[in-house]
Amino acid sequence: MNADPVDKRLIERIQKHPKYRELVTKRSRFAWILSGIMLLIYYAFILLVAFTPKSLGTKISPDSVISVGIPLGVFIIVIAFILTGIYVFRANGEFDELTRQIKEETK
């Protein structure tokens, strides 16, 4: 077991610090919500592929050959990228600031 070198009292101080609890709650809720969105979109897509492949072949307009599946597929790729951007923006800003304060205040 790699019992870590950080001293126990510091760990306890951090755990009791209200901002630590705030960080844990906010960050994990945010992370799981975003994961949920990604999983939901992806598995909805996979289920469309499995159950009604024809629906994805519907044309975007009567005089077009392009199916709705094409913009939808590209949309999933783009949304995956946007979701990572949203997470990084908030984590590297708000969450890292909170972490900095916790470190500062538990010294």
Next chain:
Amino acid sequence: MRSTLPTVSLTGSLLWSSPAWAADPAAASAESPLNMTAIIMFFAFVAVTLGITYWAASRTKTTKDFYAAGGGITGFQNGLAIAGDYMSAASFLGISAMVFAKGYDGLIYSIGFLVGWPVILFLMAEQLRNLGRYTFADIVSFRLSRVPIRTLSALGTLFTVILYLIAQMVGAGQLIRTLFGLPYEYAVIIVGTLMILYVAFGGMLATTWVQIIKAVLLLTGATFIALGALHHAHYDFEAFFRSAMEGVKASGLADHKKVVADNKDIFAPGGLVSDPISAISLGMALMFGTAGLPHILMRFFTVANAKEARKSVFYATGFIGYFYILTFIIGFGAVVLVAPNPHYVDAIKGTLMGGNNMAAIHMAHATGGDLFLGFISAVAFATILAVVSGLTLAGASAVSHDIYANAIRGGNVDERVEMRISKFSALALGIIAIYLGIQFEKQNVAFMVGLAFAIAASANFPILILSIYWKNLTTRGALIGGSLGLITTVTMVVLSKTVWVDVLGYKEALFPYKDPAIFSMTLAFVGCWLFSKMDNSAQARAERALFDPQNVRCETGIGAVGASGH
């Protein structure tokens, strides 16, 4: 070079290659004439990367340098390197070829390969960085008992790495024979030797730069091909897709004739995944397999802190997503520009010259002539090198860091000895990869990448994610759950059609699904949960008590292994 192209089947191109994709060794015996432009460009790439290796070797003095490039890679560089590690020649040629032959189905694979990344970011990236040092086993053994957990993780790593390596080596041999006109064995030996040199001398620093250079070359090359395709349609998407649709109808290729005969819509899913269980199972393997690939996880230890780790995934997702959109355009572009040109078509076999996997390569010629073809061929070679180097480094680290330094020596080792062992492991892995690559030349190894992903999803991923998030996980639970995942995956794949029928030649598969992930992952999670819950030993209590300190480090990075000076 086009007259006598042998068939290239990128083994392991996509997860479980359908028969149309499977290796066709009989057809791949002829050799092409030497392609000089490609060879000169490839030598330029090799010269540059060996120069980098020489430079990296002088900066690789400690284990931290060797495994993690000193922790000094930036988020942007690491994002490119991850993309370079992940975008294999198989996905470049394989996905564009699948779009070329079947249309929309190629996009389904691309999406599956991509959506694992956001989940890695949200749930794992910063945790990996804050808890780990060199391998993902560092994280799992943070609380859990060192010897058994390290051994299991190293086993999971080596299984994944060797399967993946064999598939890459065989693919490399066949591809290079076709592109460069070199004999298969030479190609495999060249790839193996170069990867040993990069890894053994340059460690993670050299490997990272090989991956970065390759990513830039591949993204640039693919961008030009895609622009060439769109340029032909005057950048009008309606016209582009219309000409692709008409191209399929007019095509003389067997795959396209079948699409027309079956009255399939190339812009809709074409029965690649037929039943819901297969669809979900494939989706799980693609998504969570990515999150359990040891060579990918290892990249998170090369950056200085959690901030940079997060940025890495953001950039990587952008590059990889962009790349998959390009392959989609290239595939349909090939229907328009390559399929109707007799120059690229093998009329007797009813495929493209060298097989349909060559669609992107022919597109390079169709859009940029001989010189550009040489460039793309060299890029394809460089791509393979970058991927196998990452794999070899991950495998070598499992041997030296997990098995030797931690499981055997209990963490008390001389750094220089550990590094020497790592270098010799890289050498040994390289030799094994060359040997097996040559042995498997005429075998159907298409199942190996799929198996590697399934093992990553069912053995590595469950114990990793549970050790981060679930307080009650104990050594016993992780061992039983992880082993169950590993054993059931291998068993189910061997009994499925991909191995039992296609490789071993039996008439009927004993297990009905190609992809075991939905069963093996579930079993692994249930195993971990059940046996952890039942574990009331003193050790289990101690392990649970360590969860809170672990979580503090996980969330705040306090106590995390920091970056060194360079």
